[in-house]
Amino acid sequence: MKAARLFQGGWRAALLPACIIVFAQVAAVVTHLQSDSLASPSDIAIAFAAVLFDGSLAGATLETLKAAAAGCALGVGAGSFIGILLGLFRIADDLLDLTIELLRPVPVVALIPVTMMLLGFGNSMEVVIIAIGMLWPSIVLARAAVKDVEPRLMEVSLVLQLGFLARLKKIVLPAIMPQLFMSLKLAAGYALVVAVTVEITANPQGLGYGIMMAQQALRPAEMFAYLIWIGAVGWMLSLLLNGIQRQLFPVHNQKGTQ
Amino acid sequence: MMRLHLRKLALGTLTLCVFIFAWKLVTDAKLISPVFFPGPERTYASLVKGLFGGPMLGQTLATVQRMVLGWLLASAVGVLLGALVGVSRRARDFIAPTLELLRPLPASAMIPIAIAFLGFSDNMVLVVIAFGALWPMLLATIHGFAAMEPRLYEVSVVLGLSRWQVIWKLALPSAMPLILASLRLGLTISLVLAVVGEMLASRDGLGQSILAASRNFRSADLFAGIVVLGAIGLCGSRLLSYAERRLLRWQAAQR
Numbered sequence: 001m002k003a004a005r006l007f008q009g010g011w012r013a014a015l016l017p018a019c020i021i022v023f024a025q026v027a028a029v030v031t032h033l034q035s036d037s038l039a040s041p042s043d044i045a046i047a048f049a050a051v052l053f054d055g056s057l058a059g060a061t062l063e064t065l066k067a068a069a070a071g072c073a074l075g076v077g078a079g080s081f082i083g084i085l086l087g088l089f090r091i092a093d094d095l096l097d098l099t100i101e102l103l104r105p106v107p108v109v110a111l112i113p114v115t116m117m118l119l120g121f122g123n124s125m126e127v128v129i130i131a132i133g134m135l136w137p138s139i140v141l142a143r144a145a146v147k148d149v150e151p152r153l154m155e156v157s158l159v160l161q162l163g164f165l166a167r168l169k170k171i172v173l174p175a176i177m178p179q180l181f182m183s184l185k186l187a188a189g190y191a192l193v194v195a196v197t198v199e200i201t202a203n204p205q206g207l208g209y210g211i212m213m214a215q216q217a218l219r220p221a222e223m224f225a226y227l228i229w230i231g232a233v234g235w236m237l238s239l240l241l242n243g244i245q246r247q248l249f250p251v252h253n254q255k256g257t258q
Numbered sequence: 259m260m261r262l263h264l265r266k267l268a269l270g271t272l273t274l275c276v277f278i279f280a281w282k283l284v285t286d287a288k289l290i291s292p293v294f295f296p297g298p299e300r301t302y303a304s305l306v307k308g309l310f311g312g313p314m315l316g317q318t319l320a321t322v323q324r325m326v327l328g329w330l331l332a333s334a335v336g337v338l339l340g341a342l343v344g345v346s347r348r349a350r351d352f353i354a355p356t357l358e359l360l361r362p363l364p365a366s367a368m369i370p371i372a373i374a375f376l377g378f379s380d381n382m383v384l385v386v387i388a389f390g391a392l393w394p395m396l397l398a399t400i401h402g403f404a405a406m407e408p409r410l411y412e413v414s415v416v417l418g419l420s421r422w423q424v425i426w427k428l429a430l431p432s433a434m435p436l437i438l439a440s441l442r443l444g445l446t447i448s449l450v451l452a453v454v455g456e457m458l459a460s461r462d463g464l465g466q467s468i469l470a471a472s473r474n475f476r477s478a479d480l481f482a483g484i485v486v487l488g489a490i491g492l493c494g495s496r497l498l499s500y501a502e503r504r505l506l507r508w509q510a511a512q513r
Contacts, residue, residue, distance in 0.1 A: 013355035091269075098270025106492030107450045109465070110484045112457070112472035113472030117480070118294050189362060197366035199452075201457050208367070215370035223374065227367055234362030251478060 047221035048229065052149060058208065064195050064206035067123055071130025076184050078131070079138025084172065086139065087146025100139060106134035108194055112202050113210035123205070126198050133194045134187045139214075141186075145179035148171060175218040178249040185241045192234050207233070289348055294397040296478040305485060313466070314479075318486055321452050321463040324380075325490070328387025332387035333441060336392045341425050344433070366454055367388025367449065373459070383455030390451045391444035398440035402433020407500025411415060435506060442498040449491055 021041050027033075028040030038105040039047070051057040086093040108129055149172060157167045199208025211226035278298050284290065285297035294306075308314030343349045343357075371384050376382035406429050414424045430437075456465030468483035 012351045016352055018355045037371075050477060094266045094269040095273045096270075097266065099274050102274070102488070102492065105446075105454055106484060106488035107446075107491055107493055108455045109450050109457070110468060110487045113468045113480055114484070115370065117472045117477065118290075125334070192362075193364040193366070196364045197454060200366050200369055201454050202342055211367060211370045215374050220374060227363070230367045231360065231363040234364065235359065250447055 035220060036218045039218055039224055043049040043221040044224045044228070047219070047225075048225035049209075051222060051225060057229065060205075060207045060210045061229070063123075064192070064199065064208070065233070067206065068130060068188070068191040069197040070123075071127045071195070072134055072184070072187050074127065075131035075134025075191075076138045076187045079135040080142040080180055080183065083139040083142025084146050084168070084176070088172070093143070095205055102135065104136040104140075109197060109201065112198060116202055119206075126195060126203050126205075129198055130191050130194050134191060137190075138183050138187060141179060141183040142176065145183075147175040148179075149175045181245055181249065185238075185245060188241055189234060190240055192237060196230060225244040263308060292477075293475050294477055296481055300478040301481040301485065305482040308479065308482055309486075314482065316484065317331075317462060317464050317467045318415070318490070320461075321449075321456065321465065321487075324383060324387065324455070324461075325445070325448045325452040325494075328384050328452065329391055329445050331401060332389040332391035332444055332448070333395055335388070335397030336444070337399050337437060340396045340421075341398075341403065341430065342402025342420075345421060345425050345429060350400065350404060354404075357393075357397060357400070361393055365393075369454065369458060378459040378461075378463055380459075383452065383459055383461055386455050387448050389450045391447045394440040394443045394447070395437065397496055398434055398436040402436040405436075406432045435467040435509065438498075438502045438505060442495055442502070445494045445498060446491065449487070449494065453487065491499045 025041045028038075028043075033040055048057075082096075086096060110131060111129050115128050119125040119128065140248055153171050153175060159169045162170065195206065196208040199206040200212050201208075203209065207226060208231050211230065213221035214220075214226055283297050285292060285295060292300075305314075309318075344355050351512060365386065368389055372382045372386050372389075410428050410432065411424070414428055419427065452463065453465035455461065456463040457469045460466050464483050464487055468480050468487075471477070471479040471483060
């Protein structure tokens with residue numbers, strides 16, 4: 001829907017970015033730009049083509065996306081599971097709520113030094129950080145979703161004397177599927193952000209490391225090329241997930257966007 | 259209601275104690291080497307030592323100051339720019355799509371750019387925090403203004419209100435719930451970026467101190483730093499939720 005609106009807006013939406021690009025190009029040409037921190041749009045395009053064709057961009061993107069996907073799957077999976085349990089059993093919620101509320105505000109980046117010490121650099125450290133970062137919001141969203149399930153459905157399951165697993169499979173999961181997907185969608189965007197942050201801060205792999213290296217090598221064109229690509233990856237990811245969401249849950253999506 | 263809260267608090271505290279006890283058991287049994295994983299007593303001792311007489315108090319204040327300054331900057335710029343763009347339909351049509359396009363960009367990806375311009379300085383960290391925390395507030399303000407009841411705009415035309423009066427008297431109050439929620443999100447982002455910025459630029463603060471602690475295998479100091487960071491995050495979001503409830507009381511009464 002966001003993309004549709006972008007194209008509906010047509011020339012109005014495209015005017016500002018186009019103006020900025022033209023202005024930057026003209027300014028760069030007029031001033032004969034020679035800089036360690038700025039680059040003209042045409043140089044950025046050339047640098048982008050260069051990293052695209054030597055394969056470094058694809059490799060870095062793959063590394064980042066793999067870590068983000070693994071962390072996201074782990075975090076959202078575990079978080080949703082815990083959240084469902086907390087939503088179903090009052091007593092579990094009462095027991096764990098305080099601990100969760102105390103652990104939740106710890107910023108994920110504070111875990112970078114710990115995981116660095118315990119796991120060293122590499123994929124596993126990044127995945128663990130992302131998974132922990134995704135865990136808390138998934139718990140909260142899944143718990144809220146379960147508590148929102150129509151109480152009469154729960155009464156039906158009692159009357160039918162469904163066992164725990166049957167109740168989960170036949171009543172609860174179908175009812176909260178749209179919210180679970182919503183939580184996955186939010187987490188995917190956030191996981192990409194965390195992945196890039198971890199790579200910029202510590203972990204020598206992926207897109208974050210690529211942009212950091214371009215800066216330290218004083219190649220501004222390559223740096224901006226990476227920046228724009230990181231933005232584009234995030235944008236395409238959200239576009240893709242929005243599309244899937246519309247396909248899978250057409251009715252609910254309309255409710256959600258209002 | 260009161261009894262419910264008490265029960266929840268008692269049960270919650272119980273679990274917390276169980277967790278801390280389990281933590282103690284795991285570390286006492288040396289399942290994980292104490293070099294990497296300190297027990298609760300060592301973490302607590304290091305926390306007390308650092309906060310009373312140690313360098314940690316100063317580092318905490320430095321981080322909090324950075325976070326709050328960046329957040330205030332972002333809030334002021336975000337709400338002001340958002341109001342200017344949001345109040346006019348034409349500006350929204352032209353500018354909002356570009357802003358939406360920039361939104362998914364991770365704020366931390368701006369750090370290399372900021373380093374290229376400002377070097378490893380306090381200003382660099384501040385700019386990164388302000389820039390990262392800006393987006394939620396900016397977009398929330400624009401969305402809040404766009405979602406204002408259209409009849410209110412008609413009312414403002416009939417009353418002959420100036421643009422500033424429309425912003426101040428009609429649009430801002432009606433966008434308030436969205437803006438306040440985004441302020442809380444912005445504070446979380448500010449804390450994260452303050453820590454990342456300190457780690458990368460080696461500015462004095464908790465981020466730099468926990469990174470140094472981990473490099474020297476001072477795991478107790480590291481865990482103490484994480485506890486303080488969690489406490490900062492908790493206090494910040496609690497304070498803002500309290501402010502949110504106070505400020506939106508008129509709205510709750512209306513419903």
